[in-house]
Amino acid sequence: MCCDDDEAKTHCKIFLQWYVKNSGRWEVCLGPEEHEWKREVAAAITVTEVWKCLVVEADATVLLRKRKEDRTHRKRWMLAFAEKDKTGSVAEISRWIAGPLSRNFDLTLEQTFVKQAATAQDIALFLDTLWIRASDIPLTASTRIAFHTYMLVAGIGGFRNASILGLPYKHIRFALVRDLDDPASTKLIAHILIIQNKRRKGIRRNQDDKIEFTITFVLGRFFCLLSLLTARALADDAFEVGYETFDDLLNHPRLERGSDYLPLPLKDDVLDRRAIPPRPLTQPLGILEPSLRNYILSHSSGMFQHSYQPRRLGRDLGTIAFGQLGGGSGDERLFEFLRNSSLGRDERAPVSPTAEDLAGFQRRRDIQRLRTELEGVTDPAARNLISHRIAGIVKSLSRQRVLQLRETYFAEADRRRGLGLPTDDLAGAPTVSQTPDMRVGRFMRLVGSGYGLGAMDRGPGLER
Structure with a gap:
């Protein structure tokens, strides 16, 4: 990489492709298959950060020893990751991540x-x-x-x-x-x-x-x-x-x-x-x-605008831009109210799986297999480990089910309210x-x- 060697760059690309492809794991899911493979890396920025860590680590370890051995040409044995750098082998790999790699693995270039x-x-x-x-x-x-x-x-x-x-x-x-x-x-x-x-x-x-x-x-x-x-x-x-x-x-x-x-x-x-x-x-x-x-x-x-500035401005830009020529909305309190991120709240939205959902989880093959295994174990530590695995599966399934229930609830509630229909029967009052x-x-x-x-x-x- 220090010498802009094509073979070295190829090795780096192969490793990063392997990293993206194998970044997932088997996770429990609600469907009849019970488990599915989910890739954890979905954004190009994640791969870029991995690449940055590799470059920094290589420069601080392998290349540091090389610089000590070859003091006459020590500047040759340096690698640096710079966001705005557009030249050199490190920048070339960064462009490849944002281009071909992201397209091949459907990595998003936007913040998620x-x-x-x-x-x-x-x-x-x-x-x-x-x-x-x-x-x-x-x-x-x-x-x-x-x-x-x-x-x-x-x-x-x-x-x-x-x-x-x-x-x-x-x-x-x-x-x-x-x-x-x-x-x-x-x-x-x-x-x-x-x-x-x-x-x-x-x-x-x-x-x-x-x-x-x-x-x-x-x-x-x-x-x-x-x-x-x-x-x-x-x-x-x-x-x-x-x-x-x-x-x-x-x-x-x-x-x-x-x-x-x-x-x-x-x-x-x-x-x-x-x-x-x-x-x-x-x-x-x-x-x-x-x-x-x-x-x-x-x-x-600049740092605030780069990393912290909210996307929703919450200001009446029409009145700011055109003033009284635009008539002026006079709704300062309204736009202040619209800044609240909790506008879409609904106290009746589901926050827990139903009793039927929980009973269904216990009928799953993976949980029944673990319960059978639990019956044959007498060691307290081993029993505790299996019990934690069962609880972990139920917790993950509950989280997924609640997301489903909430998505269904809000979609139907918004549809009914848009038609002027009641929503009293969609969910019970909060506990x-x-x-x-x-x-x-x-x-x-x-x-x-x-x-x-x-x-x-x-x-x-x-x-x-």
Whole structure:
């Protein structure tokens, strides 16, 4: 490759073709065949990334040794992958991936997802569903609170996952401050420090890798991040003084005259513990002015437009372009509403397979074969392994069946509504549960419907 050798390029092409062709695996399916071969590589960008990794690895290992052996001609033994490079053997293989390889294996050249912004209404709906539909989203109480906390922190600043997940207590500072509107009272606040990832390590000449913001109690309970962090700290017995309840925290500390700020330190042994667990979660982007957004997210406007700009603009471009000459729609609120990615939600859409579906799964040949195998095994570890295989098959089939049910439901519901026909018989009402999680969700709803979520009062929904 370094010498632009045709045989070397042929070997690389053969390997990449082999990679695409053999990238699939046998997976369970709903049809009578029960298993089907699915190729996992469907996009040309995936192959390009594999090619990039190969080039980088070769340059850092094999070619590095070659450069040490032949120092006189060390520049000859270099390979680099550059997106805009149009010459050389590496670029030739890249063009071949985007051309003949993609055509032969029907690889898409487009991105396979749609970029959408998560608005405040979207986040509120997600959180409402998280609690009210707890029976459909089985999580431990700790995980549910952690997800709620994560959504709020991510929604505030659009920080990267790695900057939020695993947030330690040492990056959260609680304090009491004097209430400026009522000097005899105090307010609880918390300072949250976010450390940006994807930054160069070593000696720093600035502090732009750190963002600190302050929160306090807010009326909308779904959006009260301080309540969640304080509850987590109380449950973990994190305060140095040993506060056990909110009342202790708000009533025991005293601000003397002439003092307006009182830190509420945490115990030394909890500072490295995680207030937000390091679990992979979905990240919404906050809606910020460009200069502030770029500073918080630690990237340029060009990077935002390249990787983060939603496809749906959510603005009345006709009025922007023609102004009053076009009459002006006067529908600013409508276009703001249309920015919500959860517009297509429907609380009655199926979220679980039916009892008949689950019974049918148990009649499959692969599950019956595993159950027969299970009956003849006495070793606990082996029995546990077989049981997990059965549960994995049922979980995969359930996911596929729900996708089928939802696709059928939305198609028929849209058709009927377009004809002005009722849809009451298409699906039952969402499961009504009186679990503690649901009661928490209803409590949060008591203050929260005033932030433009009139539809929420009719019940939570799940996006298509």
